[in-house]
Amino acid sequence: MKIETVYFGEIEIEESKLLAFNHGLPGFQDEKQFALLDLEGNPAFKILQSTKAIELAFVITNPFLIETGYEFKLDEQTVEQLNINKSEDVSVWSIVTLKEPFEQSTLNLKAPIVLNLNNKQGKQISLNDSNYHTKHSIKGGEHHASPNTETR
Known part of the structure; x- marks a missing residue:
């Protein structure tokens, strides 16, 4: 199938490679199908592109490349929703907010995107762990704090 993309114009993608987000993404509940480009x-980076809304595309990265100590446990509801049977089928991504210069870019460790690569199901989850932030430095090991936020 052909889809329009923000970064690549019109491209051809196999329907078998599309990802289903049955509940959409927070703030984009109507967007249920994405391509991972x-x-x-x-x-180190990929584009998570909506197949419906051309302008909706996220730059994502593997958070473990930047924050090697990053870890969390998937809750039972997510495991059931994504029909996860083994950990090898799981892929975790973080949305990147690009800034100029690039070294000021941040990633969202608070709300990772979890994919079941076996059945192409995905979900963005929200972690309760206060050690993870929505504006974690792309340089790793730190986050950008607002004046009222305590740094680690």
């Missing part, structure tokens, strides 16, 4: 020349 490679960012040519930069394997």
Whole structure:
């Protein structure tokens, strides 16, 4: 099928590679189908592109590349919703907020995107762990704090 994308114009993608977000993403509940696209020349990042809304695309990355101590336990509801049977089927991503210069970019460790690669189901979850933030530095090990936020 052909889809329009923010970064690549019109592209052809196999329907078997599309990801289903049955509950949409927070703030985008009507967006239920996305394509995970490679960012040519930069394997650390991918584009999560809506198949319906051309302007809706997120730059994402593997959070473990930046924050090696990142860890959380999936709740039973998410495991059931995504029909996860084994941990090898799970892939975790974080949304990146790009800034200029790039070193000021941040990633959202508070609300990772969890994918079941086996059945192509996905969900963005919200973690209760106060050690993780929505504006974690892309340089790792720190987050950008507002004046009322305590840094670690």
